[in-house]
Amino acid sequence: MSTFRTLDDLGDVSGKVALVRVDLNLPMRDGDVTDATRIRAAAPTIRDLTEKGAKVLLLAHFGRPKGERSSTMSLSMVVGAVEKVIGKEVMFVPEIAGDVVKQAVGILRPGDVAILENSRFWKGEEKNDPEFARAIAANGDFYVNDAFSAAHRAHATTEGLARLLPAYAGRSMQAELEALDKALGNPEKPVAAIVGGAKVSSKLDVLKHLVSQVDHLIIGGGMANTFLAAKGVDVGKSLCEHDLTDTANEILETADKAGCTVHLPYDVVVAKEFASNPASLRTCNVHEVAADEMILDVGPAAVEALGDVLKTCRTLVWNGPMGAFETEPFDAATVALARIAAALSKEGTLISVAGGGDTVAALNHAGVAEDFSYISTAGGAFLEWMEGKELPGVAALAK
Ligand code: ADP
Ligand code: MG
Numbered sequence: 437m438s439t440f441r442t443l444d445d446l447g448d449v450s451g452k453v454a455l456v457r458v459d460l461n462l463p464m465r466d467g468d469v470t471d472a473t474r475i476r477a478a479a480p481t482i483r484d485l486t487e488k489g490a491k492v493l494l495l496a497h498f499g500r501p502k503g504e505r506s507s508t509m510s511l512s513m514v515v516g517a518v519e520k521v522i523g524k525e526v527m528f529v530p531e532i533a534g535d536v537v538k539q540a541v542g543i544l545r546p547g548d549v550a551i552l553e554n555s556r557f558w559k560g561e562e563k564n565d566p567e568f569a570r571a572i573a574a575n576g577d578f579y580v581n582d583a584f585s586a587a588h589r590a591h592a593t594t595e596g597l598a599r600l601l602p603a604y605a606g607r608s609m610q611a612e613l614e615a616l617d618k619a620l621g622n623p624e625k626p627v628a629a630i631v632g633g634a635k636v637s638s639k640l641d642v643l644k645h646l647v648s649q650v651d652h653l654i655i656g657g658g659m660a661n662t663f664l665a666a667k668g669v670d671v672g673k674s675l676c677e678h679d680l681t682d683t684a685n686e687i688l689e690t691a692d693k694a695g696c697t698v699h700l701p702y703d704v705v706v707a708k709e710f711a712s713n714p715a716s717l718r719t720c721n722v723h724e725v726a727a728d729e730m731i732l733d734v735g736p737a738a739v740e741a742l743g744d745v746l747k748t749c750r751t752l753v754w755n756g757p758m759g760a761f762e763t764e765p766f767d768a769a770t771v772a773l774a775r776i777a778a779a780l781s782k783e784g785t786l787i788s789v790a791g792g793g794d795t796v797a798a799l800n801h802a803g804v805a806e807d808f809s810y811i812s813t814a815g816g817a818f819l820e821w822m823e824g825k826e827l828p829g830v831a832a833l834a835k
Pocket of ligand 2: 793
């Protein structure tokens with residue numbers, strides 16, 4: 437069914453060496469891991485391979501050491517956190533290739549796990565140097581990529597290795613690819629996309645791609661202001677990219693030709709100052725925004741209408757909050773729409789896939805992240821996928 441090999445396609449790997457690319461770029465404070473989400477995401481793959489008796493060598497990058505060793509960016513710092521999540525002792529190997537790794541492999545027993553040093557300590561990683569990749573591959577029998585979040589980069593450990601060894605998608609990668617395929621690759625129609633966030637400029641390619649893919653494009657957040665301005669609406673002091681109004685109009689035209697209905701808010705929440713519950717807070721029609729006011733959220737009437745649109749859809753893909761959700765009450769539209777999407781997903785009428793750093797934070801804030809069909813925590817890779825780009829790390833896994 438799938439176009440890539442998964443761990444289900446592995447034969448007998450007992451005693452074989454698995455080179456497993458995972459995401460261990462963990463948030464840390466004072467030498468401690470503050471959020472183990474990414475380790476938990478990698479755990480099913482690690483467990484699966486150790487249960488099959490493979491020797492598991494974890495590959496990952498951490499921070500941006502730019503091709504040089506750095507004591508503050510050594511992956512030795514995450515060993516304890518990984519041990520805690522997988523409930524197993526983990527060996528640390530201060531190299532990524534060569535004799536030191538070879539000796540480590542000799543010491544490891546089937547089912548054991550080791551972490552190799554930060555791949556970005558070597559210049560060959562980001563250059564995707566075939567020589568570097570070959571040196572890493574020399575110590576492994578097969579390659580597993582479980583780091584969708586790094587799949588938009590063609591680096592030695594995300595792409596090069598897949599060309600040198602039998603390559604498989606790990607469990608997290610597999611889940612991500614299957615969810616994304618359901619959302620945009622092969623979705624049940626009608627499909628809606630919600631795109632919000634601060635700026636049009638950061639998501640131009642996303643918008644351009646989506647208009648040819650979805651039946652309904654819901655635009656909110658700061659970027660809606662640019663579209664409203666393009667339509668001749670005076671958006672006052674709102675965040676707005678006036679230099680992009682032509683581009684916005686082109687996108688609206690393309691959408692029209694493709695049969696994609698674009699939804700812009702017709703009521704909005706405005707204020708004269710950007711603060712929590714400001715005295716100047718009011719809700720108005722988009723045509724009534726005063727020169728000294730800012731649009732900070734989509735209005736309740738628009739939210740209700742958008743909820744009705746979602747009720748007619750089978751699939752939703754969401755990136756970007758509807759308003760400045762970090763500050764109350766400008767979280768209202770995002771929270772309300774998130775709850776509608778979550779309820780429809782729970783009922784089973786909507787497949788909902790969301791991604792993006794702030795989007796995930798907003799859905800957690802709304803308390804509905806669990807009810808979405810799938811939440812992607814891969815920021816850059818998720819956006820590039822929404823742009824319709826082929827991700828090199830994924831392409832390299834193709835059968
Ligand atoms: P993501 O990280 O999910 O891709 P973005 O980074 O594109 O999302 O956008 C999130 C940011 O957009 C939030 O910080 C939010 O406050 C801001 N934002 C949303 N709507 C507005 C608005 N009307 N005015 C100003 N900022 C906004
Ligand atoms: Mg963001």
